[in-house]
Amino acid sequence: MQIYNTLTRSKQEFIPLNAPHVGLYVCGPTVYGDAHLGHARPAITFDLLYRYLTHLGYKVRYVRNITDVGHLEHDADEGEDKIAKKARLEQLEPMEVVQYYTNRYQHDMEALNVLPPSIEPHASGHIIEQIAFVQKILDAGYAYVSEGSVYFDVEKYAKDYHYGKLSGRNIDELYAETRELDGQQEKRHSYDFALWKKASPEHIMHWPSPWSEGFPGWHLECSTMSTKYLGEQFDIHGGGMDLMFPHHEAEIAQSCAALGHDTVRYWMHNNMITIAGKKMGKSYGNFITLEQFFTGKHPLLTKPFSPMTIRFFILMAHYRSTVDFSSEALEAAEKGLERLTETYARLQKLIPAKDSTVDVHGLRERCEEAMADDLNSPIVISHLFDSARAVNTVFDGKGTISQEDLEELKAVWQLFVVGILGLRISDTGGVESGLDAYKGAVDMLLEMRLEAKRLKDWTTSDRIRNRLTELGFTVKDTKDGFEWSL
Template identity: 70%
Template sequence: MQKLSIYNTLTRTKEVFEPLHAPHVGMYVCGPTVYGDPHLGHARPAITFDILFRYLTHLGYKVRYVRNITDVGHLENDADEGEDKIAKKARLEQLEPMEVVQYYTNRYHAAMEALNVLPPSIEPRASGHIIEQIESIKEILKNGYAYESNGSVYFDVEKYNKDYDYGILSHRNIEEMLNTTRDLDGQDEKRSKVDFALWKKASPEHIMRWPSPWSDGFPGWHIECSTMSIKYLGQEFDIHGGGLDLMFPHHECEIAQNTAIEKHRVVKYWMHNNMITVGGQKMGKSLGNFICLEEFFTGNHCMLNQLYSPMTIRFFILQAHYRSTVDFSNEALQAAEKGMQRLLDAYNKIAKITPSSTSSANVKGIREKCYEAMNDDLNSAIVISQLFEAATIINSSCDGKTALTQEDITELQEVFDLFLFNILGIKDESKGGNNAHLEAYSKAIDLLLDIRAKAKANKDWATSDQIRDELAKIGFDIKDGKEGTEWKLK
């Protein structure tokens, strides 16, 4: 079996992946808070951990992949105060909170399907695990790392830090946090301003509430992931993933809660993908540089020069290592679109290569270099560069400049099938893919070319030339050959 090394954010080193209970692997990834349309920021962790899921499965591991849905307890300022994000959306739109949850969960699933992100093994919702979260809080109270205050329950960070290490993931210390944490309304309930809520007493106007031993209220944001990950993956499991922006406070608080419940380290490897930026700034609503995935797919946004297909978005994200930042621009997306099309065009030419008795290209090393890149902390960027090398060999062979044996041809096809389509999860959308809009678009072009072919057969050169020239004007490259007419975007 291939030896995979991954960067463990907890130790800040690359470590050889050794599952706790091989061949079984437990993986938990923080999913979305479903109160708005999925955006590019949702796409990156989904694609990153989809690649990990695909690769571990390819290596022969039996992966239980858990990705949660946050539908309660995530407050506006992420610091135990403000209105619940979903409840606020429900109030403004005069809907039941679960209507909001269902609508945006459906939107998220549709976007993930378009991006060819495989569904997880289990997708639990926070609101479906209130009883379990209450039991987790009871255990933390019993072990002495939490306290009740006016019907709410808070985690006692300073007491926990005396026995363990609060800040082990983000490398922060309590003294610095005490000096930098701003005062918040209602903070007088806490013994210390670094403490965080496990359970919040609901105000009279708060919509989402459940009975508990302490009050009618709702769970804090962090306790859901500790509870659901342990429930479905056990008291120790292999991988916990998410975006870098979740490292603190969310994942730091998870580690503290996990340890306070189980009295030992629960997660072996912590993995974090980096951010998507616009001109060096994090993409976000508050900065006005926020683009939903549906807007990319339709081109309906002032920052977009054109529409970008789901596979272009996926390829764009995979061109960078998951721990590197990715800076959005139309130029970068257009380059990704052309690069992906170059690989797809090369793959489609493989079947047209005439095999030779001898070879003048080094094909056999490409597969091993792709494995080396994947085993080096999932370096998808290097995998793509190797696929471009393969594309160059294919194009050179089609031009009669490089000789390939049948063994070479088979190897090239297998490398593309394995790495481009299976592990990287790219689909050829011109062949239908998983996007109905693109399939209809492809059929429309084929229909025009059929009309043009009939015009040529009838020697109606004016109509034939007009269709060709008009398609060229809007960005299509039309080539007539012995086997018919081929088209692609320029």
């Protein structure tokens, strides 16, 4: 398959280092607040990649971290740890906050049908490894200790390696731009970044280290944990575009400094979700949490949107494009998904004929081709819609499909809709299986309605349909029967 590698700014053939094994690392959430729509994007993008690589036969070790230490708050005077601040405000143990939001994150991800990663390591659980990593960088001569903190020596590093190769920045510009910042007396240069930070007295999340009682720097956990679980060289590192600089650039520098070589072979970055053209983010205060989408409780939402609608909405755009949120766009996605879902249910009921009048050939190949081209999910979806037309034509009795074609079509839908796009749809159009009695009862009511219709007893037939509609069912008459969903 082809993958767009941010490092080379081009699509490249993906060749794993140790096939059939693939190492995949993705930057996970900082657990100090509820996940919003922006968090769903990388989760779903790399879930798609994970599912597709697995489909291709690779054995993927997917590592997605939980950041629970180290990130600094932008307006905090003393560089206070985000989680510590929130914890003090709410009078909770930091770990209690971490656990609370981790649980909620995982709950949201499950709702979005995002598969759990193979390993979900916490930064706080890898302090020892991070200290060792800092020591390695110190030993290599690319860091210095200053008043209990350890800083990465960007200038020294830039002499031996290419600092800025991922983001396209160069050190001279950085120097010109960041010299204005104050409060950086401990550092030799403003663009140096912390590997280990000495904790201030009011800072409650801290650990002992050779340099001070403190906490690891912002970028260190990813270098440390990716190396620990995927090795000194691994295949793919993913994350949001906003992490390219400084986070991923710093990661590259740290890893090269400590190990003497690059660790990541393919860098993949998903684009942002915007709202009215602006990036949706915490600092803009314009984000909508996933929970709010699911409940519809937000002024910008006209109604609740199911997790699958959110997932489908995100998959309808290519992961490297920005996607603009609006209630209208989401409603359009919802209707599209509904059409796909209903067609899927009908596909299960089709009765094969001697031969096909509809053409379903090449669907599998076209879908595979789209996926292999840097995960082009919108194209996959467009092919599925094309074949939906064929399914509905047969369902309407206006065409036929052979046994062989039908089986192929079912298999392709199962593979791409359910397996790769990860759309959780049931074969009864929304009702979970295992409720046979309940389904039987609804079927019986509709059988009675059918009988009433035969007798032209429209009063009874409408009464049944109207009552079912009131209860939340959707009833649709078909050529010689009915179908329903909840």
